[in-house]
């Protein structure tokens with residue numbers, strides 16, 4: 001049973017959040033929402049321990065589709081960064097703000113960029129593309145993320161400043177159009193740079209939150225130097241080009257790690 005302590009811990013953390021929010025907000029939705037996500041993630045961890053090779057993809061689909069289809073399209077919730085700004089400006093600590101606080105701002109202090117590996121509905125589609133490990137050199141265009149971040153903030157601020165009516169409806173359409181744009185740009189970049197995760201590396205505005213917070217992540221992949229034979233396989237297979245054999249926090253591309261565990265699964269010496 002001890003080897004299953006991690007999925008049990010994950011489930012316990014999510015259940016704590018679920019019950020706390022349910023009771024403090026007096027809203028049963030939070031119990032359902034966080035229980036579902038916690039169960040999906042702990043199921044993935046359980047299957048990973050059982051060496052099921054599609055465990056991560058299964059979680060990605062369970063959580064990503066739930067957020068995109070149920071929360072986004074059916075419930076009309078803008079879960080993208082514009083939705084976060086919108087709810088923040090209205091002073092409502094609900095849906096998108098809670099989602100950002102848990103998954104993308106404070107959560108990464110514990111589970112790093114686990115969101116990017118196991119839950120993001122944009123990457124859920126991009127990970128089906130053919131370039132699972134990047135084929136070319138990394139580009140020096142990561143600054144684009146600050147532009148997309150600023151544009152999202154300017155867009156929502158302008159709606160408030162102009163006192164536009166029915167912003168809720170605009171947010172719903174912004175969610176749909178924003179996602180179509182993300183998918184289109186993400187797919188084009190993946191083929192142009194021969195890298196499924198090019199969008200994540202250069203464009204995604206959410207990394208402005210994710211990267212600094214995940215620097216301090218409690219959960220990290222570490223290398224046992226006693227076992228490592230410096231074969232380099234982990235670095236060749238990493239979709240985010242992380243120098244995972246360096247155990248320091250400022251290792252190369254360290255804040256890019258999405259905890260996909262490809263390096264762990266492929267290390268011939270079980271050093272990770």
Ligand code: SF4
Pocket residue numbers: 115116117120121122123199200201204205206207
């Ligand atoms: S970097 Fe952005 S698009 Fe990529 S997985 Fe993370 S949140 Fe999703």
Ligand code: SF4
Pocket residue numbers: 223227228229230231232233234235245266267268269270271272
């Ligand atoms: S794959 Fe394993 S043995 Fe090879 S360099 Fe990476 S950690 Fe070391």
Ligand code: SF4
Pocket residue numbers: 221237238239240241242244256257258259260261262263264
């Ligand atoms: S392969 Fe390893 S270092 Fe690279 S993103 Fe996945 S877990 Fe992180």
